Amino acid sequence: MTRPAADAAEPARPERARGAFFEGFRAMLPLWVGVVPFGAAYAVTARAAGLGVLETQSMSLLVFAGGAQFAAVGLWAAGAGPATLVSATLLVNLRHVLYGVVVGTTTHLRGWRRWAAAHLLTDEAFGMHVAHGRGRPAFLFGAGTSLYLVWNLATLVGAVLARTLPDPREIGLDLVFPLAFVALLVPLLGDRRRVAVAMAAGFGAWWLGTVAAPGVAIVVAAAAAALAGAAVPERSGPVR
Amino acid sequence: MSEVAWTILAMSGVTYATRLWGLLLPGARVRGYPRRVLDLVPVAVFAALVAQGLPGAGPVDSAWRAVAAAVTITLAVRTRSLGVALLLGLATYLAVRAAGIA
Numbered sequence: 001m002t003r004p005a006a007d008a009a010e011p012a013r014p015e016r017a018r019g020a021f022f023e024g025f026r027a028m029l030p031l032w033v034g035v036v037p038f039g040a041a042y043a044v045t046a047r048a049a050g051l052g053v054l055e056t057q058s059m060s061l062l063v064f065a066g067g068a069q070f071a072a073v074g075l076w077a078a079g080a081g082p083a084t085l086v087s088a089t090l091l092v093n094l095r096h097v098l099y100g101v102v103v104g105t106t107t108h109l110r111g112w113r114r115w116a117a118a119h120l121l122t123d124e125a126f127g128m129h130v131a132h133g134r135g136r137p138a139f140l141f142g143a144g145t146s147l148y149l150v151w152n153l154a155t156l157v158g159a160v161l162a163r164t165l166p167d168p169r170e171i172g173l174d175l176v177f178p179l180a181f182v183a184l185l186v187p188l189l190g191d192r193r194r195v196a197v198a199m200a201a202g203f204g205a206w207w208l209g210t211v212a213a214p215g216v217a218i219v220v221a222a223a224a225a226a227l228a229g230a231a232v233p234e235r236s237g238p239v240r
Numbered sequence: 241m242s243e244v245a246w247t248i249l250a251m252s253g254v255t256y257a258t259r260l261w262g263l264l265l266p267g268a269r270v271r272g273y274p275r276r277v278l279d280l281v282p283v284a285v286f287a288a289l290v291a292q293g294l295p296g297a298g299p300v301d302s303a304w305r306a307v308a309a310a311v312t313i314t315l316a317v318r319t320r321s322l323g324v325a326l327l328l329g330l331a332t333y334l335a336v337r338a339a340g341i342a
Contacts, residue, residue: 030322030327096262097258098285171334172334175296178292179308179325185290202290204288226284231273
């Protein structure tokens with residue numbers, strides 16, 4: 001049976017794929033500084049909300065979305081029902097649709113790789129992939145696996161040591177994530193159009209965040225800024 | 241299975257669906273305006289995430305977090321190393337907090 005070209009090409013270069021995987025894995029290491037305390041903090045919050053160690057860990061293994069997990073355990077503690085939790089999860093994670101579209105159009109994922117990549121497509125893995133690994137599926141898998149591993153280990157530690165760990169927000173480590181996105185954003189600001197889109201999305205998300213759920217604010221502001229920015233005629237060279 | 245287990249499975253399902261949906265769209269031949277929109281999505285999403293995560297608890301804390309972001313931007317431009325830029329930006333903020341300024 002004839003195999004599609006991409007599927008046939010990738011196993012023919014296993015060393016290259018392995019190199020890209022570990023490059024992606026290593027690229028995430030600086031973010032571990034923030035992921036470890038946040039994974040542990042999520043677990044502490046979940047345990048305080050009444051979830052057991054197995055349930056706390058299951059959420060990290062199966063949902064694997066920090067913001068949504070935090071929102072869910074907060075709602076759980078407030079007595080919300082399953083429908084509310086699932087709806088909140090959907091709202092918080094809506095931006096992942098945009099990530100999938102971008103990755104799907106820039107990186108050749110076929111067969112099981114597409115289905116596996118969907119589980120690993122977090123904010124951080126997407127950001128690292130766009131900045132350093134475009135077009136390389138193995139890089140995306142490396143970055144995603146790195147985050148999955150450390151997030152789940154941190155969850156386990158936090159779930160077991162729930163009463164002894166500090167809140168990362170109280171010691172300032174929550175700043176790791178916005179700073180990581182600042183560092184990922186800077187190399188992408190190649191022309192005035194991109195700078196304008198970034199400013200519009202930033203101000204839009206900040207303002208909308210005061211009147212709507214954070215997940216909705218991010219999706220609406222980012223989509224509106226990208227749609228408007230793409231409609232403006234080019235003046236400063238071709239858009240990559 | 242308990243209600244908690246079902247809820248976690250449902251949360252997992254909707255999260256996975258949002259990620260898979262975009263990946264399943266046939267986008268390999270996207271050109272023109274849709275292509276330009278997709279090219280701008282990362283810039284827009286990263287800026288929106290920064291805008292939501294950067295403000296701190298009060299104006300003084302927010303100002304120092306902005307200073308840390310400025311350090312990160314400067315180092316990202318000069319060194320082109322995410323690790324160096326991120327860690328030194330964070331170290332700036334933690335040093336200010338440790339000194340009791342923020």
